[in-house]
Amino acid sequence: MRCSRSLVSAIVALRSTSSACRTGSTSGSQALQLLLEGPLSQPPAQHRPHFHELHSRHFNQGALPQAGILQTLAHLRTTAPDPFAIVKDELETVSERLRRSVLTEVPVLSRAASYFFQLGVEGKRLRPTMLLLMASSLSSVVPSTAFLAVDESPPDQHPKECRRRQQRIAEITEMIHVASLLHDDVIDNSDSRRGLAALNTVLGNKTAILAGDFLLARASITLASLRNVEVIQLLSQVIEDLVSGEILQMTTSPDQLVSLDHYVRKTFFKTASLMANSCKAIAILGGQPVEVSKLAWDYGRNLGLAFQLVDDLLDFTGSTKSLGKPALNDLEAGLATAPVLFAAEEHPQLRPMILRKFAEPGDVQLAQQLVFDSQGLDKTRSFAAHHAQQAADVIDAFPPASTEHAQKCREGLMAITSRVLSRTK
């Protein structure tokens, strides 16, 4: 039965499907080889035992006790650098450019497109933070303070400096991300997002569709300005993956509905592809060799999967207030995420409910109860920790850092892997 496949076989399946097929210029078999035999099994360049212990000690041995992992993470948070603080100033300039770039001559569009870029509501800013840290981690120089001034050049103008081109990747990634949120909100008839009313309910579906299209178009123009065909292809692939993920979610067969393998594939498309391909783009623009840009891709992919698994978890455990959206959103939308799929291995009565998408009265409450009465949440947490560990291993596998600042940024990327696990909203 597909739903009862072990976690290990699910991960192997994931490695052989989701990742192998999306490596840009790499062939599928090369990517598979890299993932199965590659840098993750090599001795890490800089050993960080606490991360290894943190993420992997209980994995494949059953559930990771929640109290234990959270205690360890609490300790880490006091010692590891704050990843957001390292790039805070540069992030501000990227956000500011993003806000300005949507201020076109047509006011309603600016209002719509800038909705998600308002000061203070940019969401977690995880993606641009990760990308700026990745850029510095792999750089041989400390970025000049000149790059803290807002880039005021038009979107179709080629930035002369490498750092400016990398900042544009952060900008493009946010544009694509927000465009997909806007369209998803219309598609899902969502009524809240990030604690705000969703844009479609504020300005109507019409404007939400157009604002999303505008951001995609502006992202394409900005992308073209980078004059790097491989990078253009990587980010264009992200847009197609986002659509494919949404479609996969809409059109799942009964077998797929209860398949963890299918769930991971969809999650790669909807969340991890953007993070993987944008990290790779940063490395390529930084002039890194193929093997390092592949590592960057793998960091983004694993972080993306961990991020989404925790998101699915929080839909069960977080409150509406801290999450900024209703809890049990997924169940109510008929979606069976990792906690439910794991729980179904113990409680087969979840299967028919998954197949009918929790549509009968009482389904959502019963499913929730069965998830809590199973190892579903713990296994999801372990699965997330496994991917966070893989992301941390990638940082260890990077070639030696050129500067102290690069080393600090790597610690920031490491810290992100634990913050993703410990976040509560």
Next chain:
Amino acid sequence: MRCSRSLVSAIVALRSTSSACRTGSTSGSQALQLLLEGPLSQPPAQHRPHFHELHSRHFNQGALPQAGILQTLAHLRTTAPDPFAIVKDELETVSERLRRSVLTEVPVLSRAASYFFQLGVEGKRLRPTMLLLMASSLSSVVPSTAFLAVDESPPDQHPKECRRRQQRIAEITEMIHVASLLHDDVIDNSDSRRGLAALNTVLGNKTAILAGDFLLARASITLASLRNVEVIQLLSQVIEDLVSGEILQMTTSPDQLVSLDHYVRKTFFKTASLMANSCKAIAILGGQPVEVSKLAWDYGRNLGLAFQLVDDLLDFTGSTKSLGKPALNDLEAGLATAPVLFAAEEHPQLRPMILRKFAEPGDVQLAQQLVFDSQGLDKTRSFAAHHAQQAADVIDAFPPASTEHAQKCREGLMAITSRVLSRTK
């Protein structure tokens, strides 16, 4: 008053705004100079008096009598080559690749995205026909019959042959065009398109949005495969222009509502930008010098404007059956197109109706009556003829044709300029 500006001043305004701002690598002032003093006023390389007479003899002297122009066009249709026949076989291969490219692993998406690419319902196929003719018109060789086989390479693979890259421009242009139709249908709540039920009513808004997004993403990936940054920028600009046009239409101020200048600006964004930029992309990929690719852009822009003006005309004069969509669609959607704007110069009582978007009972019928009781339709036809003439002049200004086939294709491009005027659906 903006609404009473003369046709001539409107055209001058058009030249100075819409075209000057969208010339890719050209500066606004250069473009303006080109348009005001450029090739259109130079002696044509190959004099074609019948086209000049046809399009310009009555322009700026008042209305062009409908019977006269149609008689002349009927004569032309019997002597000019059939532009669609010249590239019919190659067009088939482009359409076939288009159909196949949307056959992804997710069936519902294929169904949605291929909806507009079904055999026999591809619409007028004007765009890809124009582009293939443009490619041959400027080529020093007759395209090999090898290019009549369907290109089976994946969308992200760079085509080695120039002709294949040019075919991809035809493919990308149709993808962008159809994506915009899909999203516009959702935005406008349309219920018919090309004589078929609109996709949003068949498959739901959700799938229509996603299918549009899929086509835009696939267009971006295909575009990146061409490895030509200028071409990537040109076609990315088209996507932004399409959005800007739709937004302009949504958010018009009272002054703009009655302004012909604003109408032309919107029409450039919504229709002509795609044709202008794709023609220019064909010339660039064909290795043409800057001045020739600018001419190609100008052909597309003028043809696009003529095409849309006739479309607006047919909304008044065509029947539902021949148009494939309800007549008076624009009025009922609250839109004042060229015939109404011209009519308002004679009948000021149209102004308040335009401003309230024909929302009061009887507005649509009264507006229709006032349009018929004015020179609105004739002036629109003359305006369309003026732009068709400009497009024809561009072909005359091309450097001498290298082959007989290239010459024949130029005649095909000429013939398109008259067919656009004479079409009845």
